[in-house]
Amino acid sequence: MADFREHFVKAxxxxxxxxxxxxxxxxxxxxxxxxxxxxxxxxxxxxxxxxQYYVLCPTMIxxxxxxxxxxxxxxxxxxxxxxxxxxxxxxFNVDTCDWIGTSMGGLxxxxxxxxxxxxxxxLVLNDIGPELDQGAVDRIKSYVGAAPEFExxxxxxxxxxxxxxxxxxxxxxxxSFLASRSVRRLPNGNFMMHYDPEVMRVFAxxxxxxxxxxxxxALPCPVMLISGEQSDLIPRxxxxxxxxKKPQMPIFAVANCGHAPxxxxxxxxxxxxxxxxxxxQ
Numbered sequence: 001m002a003d004f005r006e007h008f009v010k011a012x013x014x015x016x017x018x019x020x021x022x023x024x025x026x027x028x029x030x031x032x033x034x035x036x037x038x039x040x041x042x043x044x045x046x047x048x049x050x051x052q053y054y055v056l057c058p059t060m061i062x063x064x065x066x067x068x069x070x071x072x073x074x075x076x077x078x079x080x081x082x083x084x085x086x087x088x089x090x091x092f093n094v095d096t097c098d099w100i101g102t103s104m105g106g107l108x109x110x111x112x113x114x115x116x117x118x119x120x121x122x123l124v125l126n127d128i129g130p131e132l133d134q135g136a137v138d139r140i141k142s143y144v145g146a147a148p149e150f151e152x153x154x155x156x157x158x159x160x161x162x163x164x165x166x167x168x169x170x171x172x173x174x175x176s177f178l179a180s181r182s183v184r185r186l187p188n189g190n191f192m193m194h195y196d197p198e199v200m201r202v203f204a205x206x207x208x209x210x211x212x213x214x215x216x217x218a219l220p221c222p223v224m225l226i227s228g229e230q231s232d233l234i235p236r237x238x239x240x241x242x243x244x245k246k247p248q249m250p251i252f253a254v255a256n257c258g259h260a261p262x263x264x265x266x267x268x269x270x271x272x273x274x275x276x277x278x279x280x281q
Contacts, residue, residue, distance in 0.1 A: 003021075005021075007019075009088050009091045009092075010091075011091070012083050012084045012087055014061050015067045016059065016060070016066050016088055017059040017064055017065035018039065018056055018057065018088060019040070019046075019056075019059075020056050020057070020092075021049075021054070022046075022049075022050030022054045026050075027054065027098070028053065028055075028056060028092065028097035029056070029100065029276070030055075030056050030057075030097050030098070030099045030100070030120075031046060031055060031100045032085075032099065032105025033057075033059065033063075033104070033105050034102045035140070035203060036199075037063070038059040038064035038066075039059040039064065040064070040181040041102070041181070042057045044264060045264075045269065048273075049273070052277070056088075056092060056094075060084070060104075060108075061075065061076070061081075061084065062076055062196040062199040063196070064194055064195075068196045068198075069196070072202050076196075076198060078108060079111070081108045082115060085112055095119075096118060096119060098120065098121055098276050099120045099122070100124040100126065100263075100272060103127060103128050103260050104128070106125040106128035109123050109125070110125065110130070110212065110219070111212075111215060113219060113221055114220075117220040117221075120221055122221060122222050122275065123219070123221055123222070124272055125224070126260050126261060127227060127233060127260035127261060129234045129238050130216035130242070131211060131212070131234070131238050132234065134208070136231075136235075137208065141204045147192065147193065149186065149188075149190040149192055150183065150190060150192070151190055152191075153179060153180065153183075153191065155191075156179045156180075156191050157176065164178060166232075167258075167261065168258075168261055174262070182194060213245075216246075224249065224251075224252070224275040226251075226252050226260075226263070227239050227253045227261075228254050228257040228259055228260060228261050229253050229254060229257060230257060231257075231258050233260070234259075252268065252271040252272075
């Protein structure tokens, strides 16, 4: 397995934490996390791609070790994340790359691809699409807006297991890892979720009636969809509509999994590799 390096990149006036894996001389592959997550989520995925790629896993501002926004309403938004992404790519001298995006990370890739054609040459959307089921959006809003404190990591793990049950994680070691990477210590010694609560306020105020079908329709690059078969965020009706719009789009459905597949088994990884290398076309 490859070792990783930690970077703190200046992007749009903020420090962005980026974890890199592999040889910088190889083709770049970006792995972009979901709304309440961070770069660490790809620690179990990135090493499987370093034989062919230089893997960059950024943590968007407001999360983990990245800076917090000074103007949350303007900066905890997909357009700002896209702008930061371009500056991050410039920092690493990346002209073109491939992209794997989970949930929000997929939307960043979707909009970045649309904004600068050719910058992203292949796009993997992990359980995200140009339309979101409103019931699922309401479910996410119900927990991301809270800012509870926890005295012990065991308490953290219980809530993490509940919130992220749809990930499809089955082993205790991964749950422990996710719990430890989901929180930060407070001055009083308790734990709190790692992200700036303002991230979730802005999300809750702007996500209703989301519609990116025009962006999806105009995508200039090949796209693949990873779909949790039990996903409530992009249920079957949305997946079918995406397929109608792009009949050549490969879909890998993950059984017994909701939003969003954790890319935590060999079948998911192999499916992505096949798409990126052209074997699934």
